[in-house]
Amino acid sequence: MSKFPFDEFADALAANDEYIKTFKYSGLTGTAQKGLAIVTCMDSRINPLSVIGMNSGDAKILRNAGARVTDDVLRTLVLATYLLGVKRILIMPHTNCRMAQVDEAEIHREIDTKYGIDTSELEFKTVADQKASLIEDVNAVRNYRLLNKGVSVGGAIYDVATGKITPIDC
Numbered sequence: 001m002s003k004f005p006f007d008e009f010a011d012a013l014a015a016n017d018e019y020i021k022t023f024k025y026s027g028l029t030g031t032a033q034k035g036l037a038i039v040t041c042m043d044s045r046i047n048p049l050s051v052i053g054m055n056s057g058d059a060k061i062l063r064n065a066g067a068r069v070t071d072d073v074l075r076t077l078v079l080a081t082y083l084l085g086v087k088r089i090l091i092m093p094h095t096n097c098r099m100a101q102v103d104e105a106e107i108h109r110e111i112d113t114k115y116g117i118d119t120s121e122l123e124f125k126t127v128a129d130q131k132a133s134l135i136e137d138v139n140a141v142r143n144y145r146l147l148n149k150g151v152s153v154g155g156a157i158y159d160v161a162t163g164k165i166t167p168i169d170c
């Protein structure tokens with residue numbers, strides 16, 4: 001077993017030392033106080049809680065490449081809607097998403113060309129039409145038979161240039 005790579009995480013650990021000095025969330029539980037779950041992309045330009053004016057404790061955040069609804073997202077939403085207070089789910093991909101600009105084959109090819117690794121066993125779930133994929137994903141959640149009933153599910157696209165979220169009819 002290798003040791004923790006302290007050098008690579010020095011900045012994060014130092015920042016955490018500061019963070020705990022004024023830590024104010026010890027009273028929170030794991031229940032989403034605002035009853036919300038957000039499914040969004042891993043894109044580092046998105047700060048999901050800030051986007052909708054929420055704070056630690058308010059919402060569940062699920063992230064992956066492209067904000068896609070996968071089996072693991074569904075699994076997590078089932079838990080969130082039965083056990084963790086989630087009553088509404090916002091699926092929020094974003095403009096300028098890499099996953100919406102290339103197709104599956106291009107990504108595999110790029111990684112193979114640059115790193116010599118064949119990733120073709122993975123499905124990256126790229127999107128050809130962002131709006132169409134969002135509608136598909138929203139409905140996949142709405143229609144998931146194991147999800148708690150009465151949960152509202154909506155889709156919106158986050159604009160990385162302006163910070164605005166635009167709801168999409170699904």
Ligand SMILES: [Zn+2]
Nearest residue numbers: 041043066097
């Ligand atoms: Zn993205």
